[in-house]
Amino acid sequence: MADSDAPGIFSRVASTFTSLASTVKPAENELARWRRTFDRFAEDASDGKKYLSPSGFIDAIAPTEEGFSRIHKEQYNLLFRVADISRRGLVSWEDFVVFETLLKRPDADYQLAFQVFDNDASGSIDFDEFKAVLSSNIAASHIPFDFEVPWMKLYVGQKGGQHVLGYHEFTQLIKGYQGERLRQAFHYFDSDSDGYISPGEFQQIIIEIAGHKLSNPILERLPTLCTMNPGRKISYSEVIAFHNIIREMDAVERIILHAVRKSRDGKIDLSDFLNEAAGSMRYGMFTPMEANIIWHFASRGGMGSNQRLGMADFQALLDAKWQPPDLASAPSASSSSSTFFSDFLQSTYNFVQGGIAGGIGAFAVYPIDLVKTRLQNQRSTVVGEVMYRNAADCVRKVYANEGGVRGFYRGVWPQLLGVAPEKAIKLTVNDLVRKKRTDPETGRITLGSELLAGGTAGACQVVVTNPLEIVKIRLQMAGEIARSSAGTAPPRGAWHIIKSLGLIGLYKGATACLSRDAPFSMIYFTSYARLKKDVFHEGRRGKVLSTGELLLAAGAAGMPSAYLTTPFDVVKTRLQSQARKGETVYKGVVDGIRKIAQEEGPKALFKGGIARVIRSSPQFAVTLTMYELLHKVAPYPWAVDKQEQARPTRRTEDISRIRARNGLRILLDCSSSFGMAASNTSQGLKALPPILKPSKEFH
Structure with missing residues (x-):
């Protein structure tokens, strides 16, 4: 020109x-x-x-x-x-x-x-x-x-x-x-025209024409397609079948999503996929070979038409940006020594924020916890009238007889001081065990591993929660004891209770505390993770949950956790409180459950259960909300990616940006290196x- x-x-x-x-x-x-x-x-x-x-x-x-x-x-x-x-x-x-x-x-x-x-x-x-x-x-x-x-x-x-x-x-x-x-x-x-190419050659072809459409783990595993059939080579039919899957990836995702939603256990096998495709599409779009290839890469080579897979198994194939969960935060070898100190500082920073958030959450629901404790400690077999007829009667009497609003916050300060280490231990141990038990490639974790992680976290927190709980309960019951003794019993503070109990006494009822906290965390963390993934679809196509969705997930997970563990909480409360004259003494958890059921009926084991639900759900919700707000208002100031975090983001629904990106993808379909010549x-x-x-x- x-x-x-x-x-x-x-x-x-x-x-x-x-x-x-x-x-x-x-x-x-x-x-x-x-x-x-x-x-x-x-x-x-x-x-x-x-x-x-x-x-x-x-x-x-x-x-x-x-x-x-x-x-x-x-x-x-x-x-x-x-x-x-x-x-x-x-x-x-x-x-x-x-x-x-x-x-x-x-x-x-x-x-x-x-x-x-x-x-x-x-x-x-x-x-x-x-x-x-x-x-x-x-x-x-x-x-x-x-x-x-x-x-x-x-x-x-x-x-x-x-x-x-x-x-x-x-x-x-x-x-x-x-x-x-x-x-x-x-x-x-195919230089010898035998209709086959090597696995490495197949990988080179797909990288050239569709490398931008597949995630890195799938690109790395492309050569394994040769394992579907004997001979360690790949036919033209298999190449075309794989290419058809890439071209119709949106249809593949819709079929899998619909089939998974209809499944009772959230998993499908190959026949479920083909049945859904036949029922939801006018023509049969996917051949049996193509369906087998989908299963091959979703199961990472574990072939078998009866193998049931969940949505998480398919994400590496469906999402080109998918990465194993631990890659984003994995430090490089050259910077491991320098990142250790920065990671420690950031963990400490998050620990402090978690303590503040946990304290606010505990303070917000503490009056409910006091009412729950009073109701659980009330013995229906004690000579004399029952002090509280129900929760509303307890609230009225505490307000009238124990100094108004201040009466609802007896023992709150030891509770707040213990929340930070309690929450830190629980969250850290749960995350640690989950990470060890999570498949690094698919991000999948079995139900048994989730329960193990939660149970381990609950067991470890007893080191902090048992002394905290026994002091809190003694302080919460102090007002009731003072009123029943007509003012002759002097008020006792937290320090007096700690000195009188001693180190061994602070762990009185630890078995009951363990029996409550371990199953609570097993149910809570498992329910929370499943709600985020299965109900709110966290991580699907890069979705990040909003604060409202986190609140709903945390609150809903706390309900069954709190109510189902109420019997252990009732026994723990009575073991750790000061038994008064004429009250039954329990030798342990099993003995306590047996005697309460015999003397007061099975319903007594769930005293304060509703109060526990009312307290636990908002407590976890408030804690998570404050934790999110603290992260936004006061982010870690020395983060390496601080500038990246400050970069203005665009709305994902900006259709003009999507069209610009899609224009490039049309060119990249010609060559993944288009524009880099x-x-x-x-x-x-x-x-x-x-x-x-x-x-x-x-x-």
């Missing part, structure tokens, strides 16, 4: 974009939003105007929630070339408005791809243009493509002919190109990240 032709071409480009802009007129509020975005990332130039450089343009239009794990930052330069109408290496405000207006079109993704190939801005693409753009962007893959095949000539005619592609013809060509690319790549590696041509696959480098052979 001669330099003298440049002004004419630029004018045609400008007129083309102007016509596009006139078809979709932006609203005033959109212009204001675009202006704010432009001004935030633009830089002043020598002519006194602001312009977007390539890096500034990428920051302005790339969806931040997408990140650059599947689409590399350099590849957004393709869109910069579309927006840079004058070809001066800068995007003006006027150019940016035209580009944003283009993104409002419903077919913006294909429009962007078309303009990348339409080098001369003629509004059509001939054979030479298509070949030149594509050749320069697939050179680094080392998998050649023959442009002189009959398939290509069906679209563009003979080389040198007059048949050129308009926009609509181009969209069909670019959609069908990947299938032809796949066929030619298989033929290229400048660095890849000279260095080959060295420019690709490690996971996108195909293995030479599978062993």
